[in-house]
Amino acid sequence: MPELAEVEFFRRRWAEAATGERVVRVEAHDRPRLFHGVKPAAVARALENKRLRSSATAAKQMLFRFGSDAWLGVHLGMSGELRVEAPGYAPGRHDHLVVFTARHALVFEDPRMFGRIQLHVGARAPDWWTGIAPAVLSPSFTVAAVADFLRRRGRAPIKAVLLMQERFPGVGNWMADEILWRAAIHPRRPAGSLTPAETRALWKECRWVARSALRVIAGRGGRRPADLNTGIPATWLFHHRWERAGRDPRTGTPLRREQIGGRTTAWSPARQKP
DNA sequence: GTGCTTGTTGGCCA
């Protein structure tokens, strides 16, 4: 589920509830798939008795700093969520990591287990974190950098290229479709075939969608995830792309859906020509 | 039962 703005939404839930609070206990399922290179018991040992000091989001990753030296990396995969429960909470089947403070239970839930938990102990943030590509909203995300990347990935469909985290960190399936629809670019166009004007439009819409999604999704406080996307206006492709017989909210014409770049892709043939 | 699903990775091939 989670892309850039949803990830930020989930980070804020934990952060707003428990920043400054001390960890009293950690419960973790033994799921090697989720806990990359670390035993759940080691995570517990590293976090216990430390305060949640700060946190940050980059691409689809989150990093929570406990005390001065324990860093918890969280990736939500397809079906992961972060929740906040009461301190007496009894973890359910899919609650693979629960961090208890005196006042809260911070829950990592992931039914499909495509997510990832990482632990790093040290004075500085881990390499995998500092190596994440510069954000779409950062100054180094320039038209020139995008153009260069499209040239190198010239033969791949632009839809597949937008999903590459090394250049478009945080962009996932729905954001990619939204960006292409706004830029009026057909998802199957080879990345190298975009004109300079189209490349600029793509760059601009990447930034617009990222900024707007952060505003309407992440800026919603600790509401239920079911309400997560209700802040997105009906004028976005977002609300129509999975509808049976969905229609382009601008033209009223039918949308199409096909597998492109291995992912189901929705686009508006009236706006996005091959 | 069937056929999907807002993600990532590794293996294969050109």
Added chain:
DNA sequence: GTGGCCAACAAGCA
């Protein structure tokens, strides 16, 4: 070495 494609991972839902 580089780039592109695809299956696999697992659970739930219609």
